[in-house]
Amino acid sequence: MKSINHYAYKAGLDLKSLALNFASALLFVLPLAMYFYPEFIQKEIAVVVMSFVVAVLVPPMGWMRPHPYSDMPGNLPYPRKKD
Numbered sequence: 001m002k003s004i005n006h007y008a009y010k011a012g013l014d015l016k017s018l019a020l021n022f023a024s025a026l027l028f029v030l031p032l033a034m035y036f037y038p039e040f041i042q043k044e045i046a047v048v049v050m051s052f053v054v055a056v057l058v059p060p061m062g063w064m065r066p067h068p069y070s071d072m073p074g075n076l077p078y079p080r081k082k083d
Contacts, residue, residue, distance in 0.1 A: 019055035026051050 026048045033044045
């Protein structure tokens, strides 16, 4: 039987992680955009809010998505019941 450490965990390569990382990057760039382009403040805020809405709505997809039959404890969608 292989140990849990045998599996190569490639975090951040699924769509949900990429969407959240992109939305977070936009959030950090927002103050600069608001300073340099004050005439577009409402549109800049709307872009950041919509990017977070999209990031929340994207389902966790990819080969490491959480599923109940995983051997990796950190990859479970909910805590496993102790037998």
